[in-house]
Amino acid sequence: MKRAARIFVFLLTGFLLICFAAGCGSDSFIIKRQDLSAVSNRLALLEQRMDLETEKTDMLLDQCRDQKQFLAQSMKQHENSLQGLEQQLLRVHDETKNKLTALESAKKPQPVSRPVLEKSGTDKLLIGRLEKVRLTPPGRVFHARIDTGATTSSLDARNIETFERDGDRWVKFQIQEPEKETLYEVEKPVVRHVRIVQASTEETTRRPVIELQFQIGGTKRIEEFTLENRSHLDYQVLIGRNVLRDLMIVDVAKEFIAPLAGEKPSEKKNK
Template sequence: MRHPLLHTGALSLALLLFGCAVPSDRPEPDPVLTPDEFATRIDRLETEMVSRCDAQHELLATHVQRQELMDTDMREFGSLLRHLRADIERLERGDDGEPVVVSRECAADELGLANKAVVGRSEWIGLPDAGTYLKARIDSGANTSSLSATDITRFERDGEDWVRFKLGLGENDVAVEGVRDDWIEAPIERRVRVLQAAGETSRPVVSLLMTLGPIRETVEFTLNDRSHLNYPVLLGRRFLMDITVIDVAESYIHERPEFPGGRPAEEAEQDEAGDQDDEEA
């Protein structure tokens, strides 16, 4: 049997012989530099620092140059602004020193007027259902349009309320002569109440096809006798809204429509000569 001390001694000898293969947690020491290697490394570091400083100086010089250019531009901009203000003040004063009001012209598209027809304070309209032209007064103060009518008679047709009437025209009202006494029939759309000095009255409202220049629309008319007024037709906001613009300085912008039995459109100017601008409500 092998002696225990002999076994322990052999193990210790093996550890001494192979101890260099056992890993160690201690860091390896930095290699020792020779004086030449140290000087070389210092030179390299110095060169890198000088290069970095040169780059920083160049970047700083670039920033300074840009700042100087910006300062120059700002001075020029300030000078231009002062001159512009002086020109504006001179234009506002005018040559005689008085202020000048400059109005801005708006494009039609800006105001939403591009697709609207321009109408004057009075226009010729056509009533194809009645076969005549009539003079119309444009009145944006009135809500519903009005047509002069007489002999207004209510009747029933197919269970609905209808009305028949004749055009209420005075001797001076211009129309196709052959239709002055013709009956016109139309369904009653609704009735409106009107307050007058004599009391409250109810008027029927009918829809009739109407033309005015390029406009061809079905228009609601309140029926009442306007023969004592200057115009047998009054066009109110319900018709004017969204499709027309009123030029109060003009009248009869659009040509008078022509109907069988009526006079040609070129003779309309003679019938417009005696118009009166004043119109009762």
């Protein structure tokens, strides 16, 4: 731009000089020296203005290049950020999917093992009409009444409350320690509910059934127990046919003949 302006000014100046030389010999075309000086001054000003405009144009071009470079860098950074966010979302999705799969697997009912860990020397354990039984939880020894007429064993439970946990039915209750006021709080999943008809009133009650580990003599198993308030009865635990079948023989004339580990047989009645 500067070079073109200078060429234009040079040509214009030469043209004016030629005209001035030609006019010196003619009366029809005469340019005064003052006029030529004024033209030269105007041309100089015009050249300065053109130089300023050229500098402004160059500055604008530089700013445009810088802005273009800045925008390109910003777009690249945003693209990298979006790629990182996409990868993070994919990882979270996979982790959530794995957790849901594990949760679904945990919700499936697991087979309950009922191993006989110990047995006496005979094929079936001989027990009396009253026996000591260890229940876990709470890991305490209770005096139990043996009832061959009861289908399911029963446990004395206080403050029974049913609730839901992870979509399954659970029950919370308290067990009183034998001959003490101590209460143990226990939470167990509900296996099922049973309806009991009261012989005296013919009213029907619905009771939760849970699974507990018990030990009588040298026999340990996991079996079902119905929860009910037995505070009005003599014994906190009742052992029914679901525990006795295929494992024990009852001699109703005797009591406490199947001692737990470390105990000796005794025929004393529970007081």
